Every structure is written in C-alpha cells, then in structure tokens.
Amino acid sequence: xxxxxxxxxxxxxxxxxxxxxxxxxxxxxxxxxxxxxxxxxxxxxxxxxxxxxxxxxxxxxxxxxxxxxxxxxxxxxxxxxxxxxxxxxxxxxxxxxxxxxxxxxxxxxxxxxxxxxxxxxxxxxxxxxxxxxxxxxxxxxxxxxxxxxxxxxxxxxxxxxxxxxxxxxxxxxxxxxxxxxxxxxxxxxxxxxxxxxxxxxxxxxxxxxxxxxxxxxxxxxxxxxxxxxxxxxxxxxxxxxxxxxxxxxxxxxxxxxxxxxxxxxxxxxx
Amino acid sequence: xxxxxxxxxxxxxxxxxxxxxxxxxxxxxxxxxxxxxxxxxxxxxxxxxxxxxxxxxxxxxxxxxxxxxxxxxxxxxxxxxxxxxxxxxxxxxxxxxxxxxxxxxxxxxxxxxxxxxxxxxxxxxxxxxxxxxxxxxxxxxxxxxxxxxxxxxxxxxxxxxxxxxxxxxxxxxxxxxxxxxxxxxxxxxxxxxxxxxxxxxxxxxxxxxxxxxxxxxxxxxxxxxxxxxxxxxxxxxxxxxxxxxxxxxxxxxxxxxxxxxxxxxxxxxx
Numbered sequence: 001x002x003x004x005x006x007x008x009x010x011x012x013x014x015x016x017x018x019x020x021x022x023x024x025x026x027x028x029x030x031x032x033x034x035x036x037x038x039x040x041x042x043x044x045x046x047x048x049x050x051x052x053x054x055x056x057x058x059x060x061x062x063x064x065x066x067x068x069x070x071x072x073x074x075x076x077x078x079x080x081x082x083x084x085x086x087x088x089x090x091x092x093x094x095x096x097x098x099x100x101x102x103x104x105x106x107x108x109x110x111x112x113x114x115x116x117x118x119x120x121x122x123x124x125x126x127x128x129x130x131x132x133x134x135x136x137x138x139x140x141x142x143x144x145x146x147x148x149x150x151x152x153x154x155x156x157x158x159x160x161x162x163x164x165x166x167x168x169x170x171x172x173x174x175x176x177x178x179x180x181x182x183x184x185x186x187x188x189x190x191x192x193x194x195x196x197x198x199x200x201x202x203x204x205x206x207x208x209x210x211x212x213x214x215x216x217x218x219x220x221x222x223x224x225x226x227x228x229x230x231x232x233x234x235x236x237x238x239x240x241x242x243x244x245x246x247x248x249x250x251x252x253x254x255x256x257x258x259x260x261x262x263x264x265x266x267x268x269x270x
Numbered sequence: 271x272x273x274x275x276x277x278x279x280x281x282x283x284x285x286x287x288x289x290x291x292x293x294x295x296x297x298x299x300x301x302x303x304x305x306x307x308x309x310x311x312x313x314x315x316x317x318x319x320x321x322x323x324x325x326x327x328x329x330x331x332x333x334x335x336x337x338x339x340x341x342x343x344x345x346x347x348x349x350x351x352x353x354x355x356x357x358x359x360x361x362x363x364x365x366x367x368x369x370x371x372x373x374x375x376x377x378x379x380x381x382x383x384x385x386x387x388x389x390x391x392x393x394x395x396x397x398x399x400x401x402x403x404x405x406x407x408x409x410x411x412x413x414x415x416x417x418x419x420x421x422x423x424x425x426x427x428x429x430x431x432x433x434x435x436x437x438x439x440x441x442x443x444x445x446x447x448x449x450x451x452x453x454x455x456x457x458x459x460x461x462x463x464x465x466x467x468x469x470x471x472x473x474x475x476x477x478x479x480x481x482x483x484x485x486x487x488x489x490x491x492x493x494x495x496x497x498x499x500x501x502x503x504x505x506x507x508x509x510x511x512x513x514x515x516x517x518x519x520x521x522x523x524x525x526x527x528x529x530x531x532x533x534x535x536x537x538x539x540x
Binding site (some may be wrong): 022024060062063065066068069072073076096097098099100101103104106107109110111114115123124125126127128129130131145148149150151152153154155156157159160161166169170173 | 294394
C-alpha cells in the first residue's frame with residue numbers, strides 16, 4: 001500500500017486506528033475453543049466487526065509462535081483473510097525482527113512476500129544492513145523501533161551520545177536508508193512529552209503509536225504533539241479492543257470500542 | 271542445560287564449536303529436494319555427521335519462517351531431533367526476539383518451553399522488561415546481542431555515551447538482570463580488537479561468537495582475547511560447514527570441516 005492510499009483511507013474513515021491482533025488462548029472467549037482454529041475464528045470475527053472503524057491491522061507474531069505450527073497456520077490464514085477481505089486496510093506484521101543482511105532477507109521473504117503484509121516492525125540495534133533488506137519491496141514498509149512504550153525503553157533508548165539520545169540517532173541515521181514513503185517509526189504513546197522533539201527530526205514520516213488503551217497513553221496528547229498535515233499517525237490498540245468482552249458478545253464489544261476510538265479520532269483529525 | 275554441563279561437554283570433546291543450522295532451499299543439495307521435508311532431512315544429516323565435533327547447534331529462525339508453515343514444521347522437528355538424539359548438545363534458537371513483557375513471555379513459551387531449546391538470542395533495544403521474561407526458565411539461557419558481526423554494528427552499537435559505548439552499556443546494565451549461569455552475549459568474531467575490553471566487563475560469561483568462517487573472523491584471535499578458564503566461548507560456523515559441499519557428499523564434507531575446526535580448537539583450548 002502506498003502512502004497516498006493510506007492517507008486516503010484515513011480521510012474516508014476519519015480514523016487512524018490500528019487494531020492489534022494478539023490472540024491469547026487464555027483470554028479469547030471460551031465458546032471459540034471448540035472451533036477448529038479458535039485463533040483464526042477470533043481474528044476473523046474481530047476483523048469483520050471492526051474493519052469499518054480502523055485503517056490497519058497488526059498481528060504480533062509472538063502470540064502465534066507460542067502455539068507452534070498451529071499458530072503459524074492461523075497467522076498465514078489471518079494474513080490471507082486481510083489480503084482478500086480488507087484490501088484497503090494496511091497490514092503490519094509486528095515481528096520486531098532484524099539480523100545480518102542475508103538473514104533479514106529471509107524474514108522479508110516470510111512477511112512481505114509470502115504473507116504479503118504491507119509492513120513489518122524491525123529492531124534497529126544491528127544497524128543498516130539488518131534493515132535495508134526489508135526496504136527493497138515495492139509499496140512495502142519498514143516500521144523501525146525508535147522509542148518504545150515499555151519501561152525498558154529507558155534502559156538504552158534515551159542514553160545520550162553527545163547531546164542526542166540513542167532513539168534520536170536511530171531516527172536521524174535511518175532516515176538515509178529509506179524515506180517517508182517506505183519507513184515509519186514506532187513511538188510509544190506513553191512518551192508523548194518527547195513527540196515534539198521527534199517531529200522536529202521526522203516531520204513527514206508516519207508514526208506507529210502503541211500504548212494507548214491498556215498501557216495508559218493519551219490519544220489527545222499523541223495527536224497534539226504528533227499529528228501532521230497528512231495525519232502521520234497510526235494509533236494501535238490491542239487488548240482494549242479485542243478483549244473488550246470475554247463473552248459471546250466479544251465481537252460486538254470490540255466493534256463498540258473501535259467505534260468509540262474512531263469517534264474520538266474523527267473529532268481530533270485535522 | 272547448566273553451565274557446568276556445557277563446560278563438561280567442551281572438555282570431553284575438546285571443542286567449543288556451535289554449528290549454525292541455516293537451511294536455504296537454494297543452497298541445500300539438489301538430491302534432497304525430492305524428500306518429503308528437505309530442510310529437516312538436510313539438518314538431520316548435518317547433525318548426525320557433525321555431532322561428534324561440536325557442542326552446540328543453532329538454527330536461525332529466519333530460514334524456517336521464509337518457508338511458512340512447512341518451515342516452522344521443519345524447525346519443530348529439528349528441535350525435537352536435537353532434544354532426543356543430542357541431549358548433551360546445547361541448543362540455541364537464533365531468533366533475535368524482544369518485545370514488551372507480556373509479548374516476550376509468549377516468545378519464551380514458543381522457544382524455551384514448547385520447542386525446549388536451551389537458549390534464545392534476544393535483542394536488547396527494548397530493555398529490561400523485554401529480556402527478563404526469558405530468564406525465568408530453569409536451566410535456560412538468554413544470549414543477548416552485544417556487539418554483532420555485521421557492518422551495521424557500527425551504526426549504533428559503538429556510539430559513545432560518556433566514555434562508554436552502547437554495547438558496553440548493554441553488557442553492564444544487563445548483568446543485573448541475570449548472571450553467568452543464565453546469560454551469554456553475542457560478540458562478533460570480526461570485532462576481536464574489542465574482546466579484551468569486553469572481557470574486563472564480563473570476565474565470567476560465555477560469549478557466542480559468530481563471524482568465524484564465511485564472515486572472515488579469526489579463531490585464534492577470538493581465543494587469544496576471549497577465552498577464560500572455563501573456556502567461555504561458543505564459536506559459531508554456519509555456511510562454511512553446512513555448505514562445504516553442495517553435492518551428495520555434503521554431510522561428509524560438513525563433518526570434515528567440523529573436524530578441522532574442532533582440531534584447531536583442541537589445540538587452542540587451555
């Protein structure tokens with residue numbers, strides 16, 4: 001998906017919501033456990049009920065890998081379902097991969113070719129040759145970790161080198177590897193006080209923002225400091241939407257929560 | 271596997287060789303492509319022919335994921351084969367994972383519980399709560415990326431914060447999360463000039479050292495600056511062993527190359 005296509009969807013739906021598809025067998029509704037593929041059934045119903053209100057979906061690979069071959073099968077089915085039933089939604093493999101060049105190429109094959117996701121999240125620690133293999137795919141995106149939403153972000157990401165933090169260096173250095181048409185950055189909603197600084201460095205890139213919802217970040221704050229003319233934001237919510245109810249009404253409740261967030265976004269969208 | 275068990279194996283075999291199981295469908299011998307599971311068949315024959323000369327195996331997950339469900343099946347079969355046929359070999363899932371706490375727990379379940387690997391490689395960028403979930407498993411190990419073997423290591427890992435490089439900070443900070451009985455560090459063989467400095471910080475931890483072989487690092491140099499009383503080194507070679515021949519004699523040639531490296535190691539082991 002191109003940047004212009006993504007922006008068009010945001011304008012049409014008045015939404016910049018990304019729904020995280022993180023199916024945990026201990027949390028998905030009990031009545032689904034008797035189906036052949038509970039994880040895929042759960043995802044399918046969440047997707048069907050929320051797609052009107054969001055512009056992106058983001059399965060996190062950990063939740064699928066924890067289920068072994070069966071989980072990987074569910075992930076492939078989910079990616080195919082997104083491709084066929086939601087061709088106008090931006091799809092993100094939240095995989096946080098990154099390895100030496102020939103190995104990163106293999107990950108790119110897995111997620112951007114075989115499963116045909118629009119984007120993959122990548123960890124920056126191993127530098128340029130670990131990231132570039134993901135950038136050679138037409139209309140595909142790298143979403144590079146910059147400033148994450150968790151407490152551990154303070155261990156290394158804000159270390160100062162000269163007068164610049166590590167995540168600032170990651171932003172500045174990686175901008176030369178791609179551009180605002182094929183790279184985004186992960187910036188946690190729990191760190192909004194740093195968004196103004198980040199926007200000075202990457203005024204035009206989209207930011208994928210986790211941490212609104214279950215992790216406690218504020219949507220209004222993110223918009224205030226992070227929104228640009230082209231919106232430039234994808235706000236992810238996972239648990240607050242997909243686990244809005246643990247009963248047979250989970251899809252309905254997920255839809256209500258997605259709509260609630262969309263309405264909040266519609267009011268904030270400039 | 272415990273540290274003492276690993277050290278005992280190193281002494282018995284006079285080897286600290288780790289064989290990387292990175293099966294690339296374009297490189298594995300053509301005659302295997304007609305078998306039901308070429309990747310597993312390749313791994314099985316490599317393992318059977320080299321196990322006398324190495325103490326560890328390290329499948330890199332990228333090569334399996336690039337093949338989808340079939341690849342993940344081959345990875346599970348490989349992990350089971352290692353568990354049942356090589357119980358005295360240290361097994362490493364080279365996955366380079368790392369995510370927020372509840373997500374890292376899912377990766378730990380996938381690799382340290384379900385597939386029962388002894389260790390998993392983890393990327394440090396997201397800090398403590400992304401690493402600690404891997405450390406709660408008895409006799410299991412985290413192998414944290416410190417200074418990697420690729421060119422991109424110079425982008426961020428050697429940035430100075432005060433008088434310390436980022437990888438030095440990673441070593442120092444992470445030492446508080448675990449200990450030399452459940453953590454190792456990845457240090458590339460292409461950066462031997464920094465090994466003395468690293469040994470001052472982590473005098474007792476095992477180091478997993480990629481980059482000898484196809485990437486050009488020197489075994490003698492690694493030993494000179496990195497070996498400790500308990501050996502403290504696992505030297506990985508992947509391509510130089512598993513692709514020593516692309517013909518029907520690949521297992522024999524892999525064995526010869528593993529033996530050659532073991533003999534070199536035996537002479538260097540103090």
